[in-house]
Amino acid sequence: MQDQYSVEDLLHLMAQLRNPNGGCPWDLKQTFSSIVPSTIEEAYEVAEAIEIEDYEHLHEELGDLLFQVIFYSQLGLEQGHFDFSRIVDTLVRKLVRRHPHVFPSGELYGENDPSAVDEAEVKRSWEAIKAKERNAKGESGVLAGVTAGLPGLTRAGKLQKRAAQVGFDWPDINGVLDKIEEEVAELREAVAAGNREHAGEELGDLLFSCVNAARHLKIDPEAALRQCNRKFERRFGLVEATLRTDGRGPEEASLQELDQLWEQAKADEKQKPGT
Known part of the structure; x- marks a missing residue:
């Protein structure tokens, strides 16, 4: 076994999973649209690991997200749309184009400008470049190009x-x-x-x-809501734990009792450092 696998190894693995002769039946029946839910889920798992500062497992979650890109690249290759190298090439070209303050020559390995750059000006330039790209795609209007599939x-x-x-x-x-x-x-x-x-x-x-x-x-409203969800889960878990000490579940308690236990859970939590 190799000491450390590379992106090339990952691409080979993906090709084997999709190999009609001996590949994985589940992977073979997947399509672009069928794996979209997994892509969204993996992205949120990366976000959650960062939000709770679970850096020990973040690399694993990032790997799961990268695998989604690898999967799409294999499907693109099979159907003649694109391959992984084209994904990388398109990305690098776009990032070089959108960072003229870092790559003034327009070349990835050209000389850069060591002078200080104003962050506000960078943001204005970034938006102007993106607007130009949208116009080139025929997307007109201030709100054009805001993906409808976003949360x-x-x-x-x-x-x-x-x-x-x-x-x-x-x-x-x-x-x-x-x-x-x-x-x-x-x-x-x-x-x-x-x-x-x-x-x-x-x-x-x-x-x-x-x-x-x-x-x-x-x-970030999504991050704020996810934090609120975790807080709700944590506090409701305390309510359930208190009821379990009496051998009961929440369905056996009155709304008034649940409210009282909820307020107690909030009070107990606020007394803990860092909450």
Whole structure:
């Protein structure tokens, strides 16, 4: 066995998994669309490992995500669309093109400019270059090219960021918070009227406004929600653990008791350092 495998070994492994003669039956029946859910899941597992600072296993999660790219490259090769080398070549060319402050000659191995670069100017240049690339693809409009397949919170933030670049934005967080309160009031009205469809629309407006608040505060809304999910799981686990000491489950407790145990779990957690 080799001391350390390489990307070339990984590409060979993928080809063997997809080999009609002796390959893996599961891998052989996969398509571009069938492995998309796995790609999304692997990306979130990388994000979670980083968020909880599980660096011991991060390299493994990154490997799982890399395998998704390798899988797509094999499918592309088989169908004559592209191969792994073209993926790498396209990526390197795009990154060189988008970093003229690092590669002023437009060449990967050309001489760089040692002078200091203003970060704000870099961001402006980056967006201008991306806009030019979108125009070259025939994608016109400020909001063009914001992938529809992104998670809703992430896509909302990107749409808002694009609009903000042309001045369509609240001047500060206070205007956003006022908008959130307005949307809550409108949601209450829709619920009171018993109009489920309208309530869904107002709820969407409220979520969109919350993402706007996150953007103004420079907080990733997806990361904030994932953190909240973990907190909820942790605290509800404490509620369950307390009930288990009496030989009961949450379904055997009243709502009032569950609320009391929840508040106790919150209080206990806040007393612990680092929480």
